Amino acid sequence: MYDQTDVIVIGGGTGGYSAALRAAALGLRVALVERDLVGGTCLHRGCIPSKAMLHAAELVDGIAEAGERWGVRASLDGVDYAALIATRDDIVRRNHLGVEGHLAHAGVTVVRGSATLTGPRSVAITPSGAMDPRATAGAGGALGAPDTPASLTARRGLVLATGSRPRTLPGLVPDGRRILTSDEALFAADLPASVVVLGGGAIGCEYASFYRSMGAEVTLVEAADRLVPLEDADVSRQLARGFRRRGIGVLTGARLLEAVTEPESGPGGGAVRATVRTARGETTELVAQRLLVAVGRAPVTDGLGLERIGLATDARGFVPPADWDRLETAVPGVHVVGDLLPPPSLGLAHASFAEGLVVAEHLAGLAPRPVDYASVPRVTYSSPQTAAVGLTEEQARAAGHDVVTNSMPLTAVAKGMVHGQGGMVKVVAERAGSAAGGVGRVLGVHLVGPHVSEMVAEGQLVVGWEAEPGDVAQHVHAHPTLSEAVGEVFLSLAGRGLHQV
Ligand SMILES: Cc1cc2nc3c(=O)[nH]c(=O)nc-3n(C[C@H](O)[C@H](O)[C@H](O)COP(=O)(O)OP(=O)(O)OC[C@H]3O[C@@H](n4cnc5c(N)ncnc54)[C@H](O)[C@@H]3O)c2cc1C
């Protein structure tokens, strides 16, 4: 058994395993310490299972649309939730095998255990069995508990990638059955008939959308004055409108005062009673089978031993890098990626992939470009979807830009009418006298509607390459597509609008 390597990565989520794969590809010996399953939150409890469920939700919604709009006589006989979960879990399982296979193929040694820092280049390992029943033990070069080394040292450096866990509110203790976080919601064996969702960020909106598609009564309670409050205000407005049209109750500017669970054997049948203060200052009681707590996630650093190497978390528990370009902490050689990072990192899997690559390349002695957080897309996979990249109108103005905006409903193009789900494209740009149409660099692209998660890729190149509407407008968009609406907005901003008045 070996105990010395070039790089130790602590945590095998998207941030950690991307760093490990890239470092190994660059010729470094890498040990990846993971106490649960490689793939982390995104693969096992986040992005992948939730998007699989949302795909099934789209199918259900499609059946309703088929009958209501298209004369296709189809009806929903019901949802076999166990079958839905089985398909979801099979997708997760196959992805998990894929990640393990990639790591093994790259020569990364996966050490199953919990790592604690003992120095700036060393960790102690406490062996752990798999914490999840779906574990595929021993595959992909993972060292099972019996072979786990007690300690490891690294010649080059360390990557902290221990991720995050669900946050809750003071006094609100999830019991895993009636008051749940996204972790427990995922593994619930059945679907609720009614849900209160606390938090209108990505998790809250996606679960509210999923449960509604599955037939539940859903009320979404968000403390800020709008859903997805980090997005453009027009996006929030459109999303709330879409949700209300689907029968999802949306309370913004609302605060949970108390949540009480009824005894399961009593007349309330185990319901959750959530007392909420609305934006108008009124107190209302929401009664539902479940309360989903989706008020954000907190970084995981307990037991990591940061203090032993002189590192501290910030007030919110994040591990801030001293050098954002290299994602290196104040302790040379100790890097940090993923959900451990405070903003401007984004708590997103694809941001953590990019961070993993940057860190690995630094450790290999290369000089990669820093992660450009401004051009990382942000997507909510609800129905309707939201997708955005770059600055919101409000952020652009706050940053001192002289702002020009243009927007267009998706239903203004034929394909948008075919989909019949509303939606919009909004582009935020800076005013520039000499540029075509008096509009300069594109600062942000904001989308709501069907399939916009796939359409945002164009916006990310436009924002990332600091293009102007005139640069984009000369590129012809396929007809008829939803992305034509994006093209039309750029044409209008370049002074060449065709269908927009
Ligand atoms: C419901 C949900 C849906 C999401 N959907 C999306 C989405 O659609 N798109 C998107 O981009 N993002 C999404 N996210 C966010 C995404 O999952 C995270 O941003 C991403 O997983 C962060 O990766 P990470 O590597 O930083 O941490 P994690 O994935 O949390 O991985 C950290 C790993 O470290 C391990 N670990 C922790 N401490 C130790 C230790 N001391 N020793 C050894 N191992 C340790 C853990 O077991 C874990 O496997 C979603 C999150 C949730 C909860």
Ligand SMILES: NC(=O)c1ccc[n+]([C@@H]2O[C@H](COP(=O)([O-])OP(=O)(O)OC[C@H]3O[C@@H](n4cnc5c(N)ncnc54)[C@H](O)[C@@H]3O)[C@@H](O)[C@H]2O)c1
């Ligand atoms: N599609 C995606 O990319 C996706 C999907 C799910 C999760 N994620 C990521 O996972 C992380 C966690 O997601 P999340 O939605 O839990 O967090 P979030 O921070 O995105 O949203 C939490 C929401 O809860 C609200 N809130 C906070 N306290 C509240 C209270 N007391 N009452 C009511 N509302 C309250 C906040 O205002 C915020 O809108 C985020 O980083 C998110 O980006 C991403």
